[in-house]
Amino acid sequence: MTIPLSNGNGLNGHALPSQQQQHTLPVVSQQPTPSTSTGIAKILIVGGGPAGIVSLRNFLQDESAEGGKEGLDAVLYERREELGGVWYLDPSTLGLEEKNGYPSNRWPIATPSQLLYPSPSYPALIGNVFPRFLTFSGHPFEKPADQYPTLEETYRYLSSVARPLRNHVRTKRDVRQVWELPYLPALSGEEGALPRSGGWLVHTADLSTNPPTDLYEHFSAISFCPSFTTHPSYPNIPGLAAAMRLAPRKIHHAKWYRTVEPFWRSKKVVVVGNGLSSNDIAAQIVGRRRREWGEEMREGEEQVLRALRHDYVDMFPSLPDARYRDIPHVTRIDLRPSDDASEPSLDITLASGEVVTDVDHLIWGTGYQIGVYDWVNVLAREPTQSDVAALSEAGITLDGDKGWRVESQLNKESLAQATTALESLWVRLTPPARYPTEDKAKSAQALLPTVTTSSPSPEPLDLLQPRRVPHLHSHMMSARNPTLAFGALIISATPFVLADLVSRYIRLVWEAEPSSGKGHILPSTFEERRKDEIVRFHELEKTRADLEAGSADALSGSETDDSRIKPKNVVTVNGTVLPALPPSGLLSFHVLRDQELPLQCRFRNTFLQYKPWLRNLIGLRDEEWDEVEREGHRKSMYSEKKKWLQRRRDEERLHSQEKKTNGSS
Numbered sequence: 001m002t003i004p005l006s007n008g009n010g011l012n013g014h015a016l017p018s019q020q021q022q023h024t025l026p027v028v029s030q031q032p033t034p035s036t037s038t039g040i041a042k043i044l045i046v047g048g049g050p051a052g053i054v055s056l057r058n059f060l061q062d063e064s065a066e067g068g069k070e071g072l073d074a075v076l077y078e079r080r081e082e083l084g085g086v087w088y089l090d091p092s093t094l095g096l097e098e099k100n101g102y103p104s105n106r107w108p109i110a111t112p113s114q115l116l117y118p119s120p121s122y123p124a125l126i127g128n129v130f131p132r133f134l135t136f137s138g139h140p141f142e143k144p145a146d147q148y149p150t151l152e153e154t155y156r157y158l159s160s161v162a163r164p165l166r167n168h169v170r171t172k173r174d175v176r177q178v179w180e181l182p183y184l185p186a187l188s189g190e191e192g193a194l195p196r197s198g199g200w201l202v203h204t205a206d207l208s209t210n211p212p213t214d215l216y217e218h219f220s221a222i223s224f225c226p227s228f229t230t231h232p233s234y235p236n237i238p239g240l241a242a243a244m245r246l247a248p249r250k251i252h253h254a255k256w257y258r259t260v261e262p263f264w265r266s267k268k269v270v271v272v273g274n275g276l277s278s279n280d281i282a283a284q285i286v287g288r289r290r291r292e293w294g295e296e297m298r299e300g301e302e303q304v305l306r307a308l309r310h311d312y313v314d315m316f317p318s319l320p321d322a323r324y325r326d327i328p329h330v331t332r333i334d335l336r337p338s339d340d341a342s343e344p345s346l347d348i349t350l351a352s353g354e355v356v357t358d359v360d361h362l363i364w365g366t367g368y369q370i371g372v373y374d375w376v377n378v379l380a381r382e383p384t385q386s387d388v389a390a391l392s393e394a395g396i397t398l399d400g401d402k403g404w405r406v407e408s409q410l411n412k413e414s415l416a417q418a419t420t421a422l423e424s425l426w427v428r429l430t431p432p433a434r435y436p437t438e439d440k441a442k443s444a445q446a447l448l449p450t451v452t453t454s455s456p457s458p459e460p461l462d463l464l465q466p467r468r469v470p471h472l473h474s475h476m477m478s479a480r481n482p483t484l485a486f487g488a489l490i491i492s493a494t495p496f497v498l499a500d501l502v503s504r505y506i507r508l509v510w511e512a513e514p515s516s517g518k519g520h521i522l523p524s525t526f527e528e529r530r531k532d533e534i535v536r537f538h539e540l541e542k543t544r545a546d547l548e549a550g551s552a553d554a555l556s557g558s559e560t561d562d563s564r565i566k567p568k569n570v571v572t573v574n575g576t577v578l579p580a581l582p583p584s585g586l587l588s589f590h591v592l593r594d595q596e597l598p599l600q601c602r603f604r605n606t607f608l609q610y611k612p613w614l615r616n617l618i619g620l621r622d623e624e625w626d627e628v629e630r631e632g633h634r635k636s637m638y639s640e641k642k643k644w645l646q647r648r649r650d651e652e653r654l655h656s657q658e659k660k661t662n663g664s665s
């Protein structure tokens with residue numbers, strides 16, 4: 001076997017703005033010459049939420065009658081027993097969580113017979129998105145009973161899209177590790193549109209057996225749609241890690257929230273954050289109190305404390321409520337031994353220096369760690385003869401010019417040996433998730449009586465540091481090896497629509513030879529393909545500078561109909577003026593905000609050029625894509641949701657007054 005030598009581009013990284021350099025990957029064969037066919041024969045979609053479902057539908061669609069191609073050969077692996085992702089709440093897992101005692105922050109839940117991965121949503125969830133933006137092209141969303149669809153209605157919609165795709169879905173199939181396989185000259189096929197690729201070795205666990213069965217397969221291309229909600233995000237503040245370990249019934253994350261039941265009666269509840277989840281959870285707690293205890297706060301009742309890093313943002317609607325008290329963000333947690341409870345007492349220190357003692361529940365609505373792909377191993381260098389020998393030893397062999405052949409039941413030990421021997425061949429696509437770390441000395445101290453301090457600890461700035469999946473074309477496909485795609489990496493206000501457009505674009509690229517003969521879709525060089533990444537760095541630098549300067553531009557994506565929104569670099573909480581920390585989404589690499597609609601239009605325009613017949617589908621028609629109208633309608637979702645919340649509260653008020661009157665008459 002002859003091993004190709006490096007094409008001279010070496011393993012050098014790219015000159016990036018200083019802050020991003022830490023996430024730069026080595027780059028192999030940036031500009032493959034000659035470009036050869038990838039022979040996309042078998043595609044894997046990882047994850048069966050909305051993005052995975054619509055990707056599968058779009059990949060499989062037979063377009064030959066319209067002058068296009070037959071569908072691609074694709075299969076979807078989902079680790080739960082049903083498709084639907086966030087929108088699928090299965091009663092048995094809910095029951096189990098209830099039995100374990102809400103909230104259950106053990107994830108996945110291991111029972112003697114199975115592994116369960118509960119959805120991060122809850123039965124009372126009412127969406128924030130208009131049905132128009134939950135519509136996959138050609139498959140209208142049935143009119144919901146109210147203005148915003150419920151969890152149940154959204155799940156029903158997804159099921160109706162997924163039903164005909166059943167034969168291409170494997171549930172209870174957990175994708176655990178992925179390795180990029182090297183391209184070797186023996187694989188060269190016909191001249192094609194994509195850079196060369198040896199495809200992907202995929203390790204999955206079949207969770208339908210007990211214990212799970214390890215399986216290994218080869219795929220030509222992968223689209224990852226595995227959810228951004230896998231890893232909750234917490235600030236790394238002193239005492240949090242110890243509190244998570246020693247007081248697990250008091251420290252929660254929105255990911256584990258299922259019901260208001262464990263919280264609403266408790267005396268001191270702190271909800272951290274004013275994003276979608278934190279606002280909804282806080283509203284559910286005070287709503288329940290209002291229904292049970294009446295409009296007025298009752299004797300001895302304490303307000304729900306809302307710990308804020310920044311002012312209210314209209315994208316995350318909430319109503320003012322006398323049952324709330326806003327407090328500055330939490331900078332430190334201390335535990336004290338407690339006689340009368342199974343868990344220590346919990347005190348929190350705020351950015352103002354104030355200490356709130358005996359907190360019953362501290363609920364973090366601080367979002368998720370986006371873009372954690374440390375389980376995807378990409379090539380770090382060109383392979384050597386001995387690498388190929390080690391792969392073959394492990395059961396991964398070259399099958400003439402057909403490509404890599406992987407024995408499905410690879411010997412785990414020899415694979416482990418091979419991957420150790422080959423360690424330097426691969427590098428993780430991203431760093432692993434970060435969780436608060438426990439300082440042993442501090443955690444021991446934490447159990448001692450609290451020493452209150454008036455000097456606040458450092459800001460939890462770690463929430464704001466940019467992390468990203470590096471070197472992407474159009475934010476969704478590896479610029480180096482486009483057989484690696486991300487169907488759901490961009491965090492969107494309209495994720496259903498975006499996933500539909502992204503997957504149609506991915507298909508276009510993977511078809512490699514567009515039937516219309518209009519040429520290649522991807523730019524021919526690595527640098528051109530990753531142009532959007534560089535543009536994004538500059539946007540983030542500008543946002544950061546604007547935020548530092550306290551400029552209102554930094555929040556230009558928000559409407560300002562809410563009198564509480566005052567874009568500025570301070571936040572006033574209870575009369576204390578504090579430096580504000582911006583909403584973490586503003587500096588998050590994969591949250592494109594105002595740049596998202598232009599990108600959506602670019603995807604749509606590109607595939608319509610090659611597939612004009614798609615223009616007739618509901619969801620893709622020209623009249624639905626007037627940018628000004630579309631963006632205006634999207635933004636109105638938030639002010640409308642606020643009005644909707646107000647209407648619902650008024651109705652509840654009226655209802656309880658009527659009940660009272662009827663009761664007294």
Ligand SMILES: Cc1cc2nc3c(=O)[nH]c(=O)nc-3n(C[C@H](O)[C@H](O)[C@H](O)COP(=O)(O)OP(=O)(O)OC[C@H]3O[C@@H](n4cnc5c(N)ncnc54)[C@H](O)[C@@H]3O)c2cc1C
Pocket residue numbers: 046047048049050051052077078079080083084085086087117120121122125126127128129134173174175176225226227228229277488493494495496
């Ligand atoms: C509480 C909450 C409320 C929300 N409200 C709204 C709303 O009102 N409107 C809206 O549009 N969006 C809302 N969202 C956003 C929501 O994430 C998207 O609507 C949508 O579900 C994203 O789809 P997805 O397919 O990318 O991810 P998900 O829906 O998260 O689905 C991902 C799937 O991948 C599977 N998976 C993950 N890893 C693996 C693996 N290694 N192997 C196999 N399978 C795997 C998971 O089990 C899951 O089924 C909300 C999210 C949350 C958490």
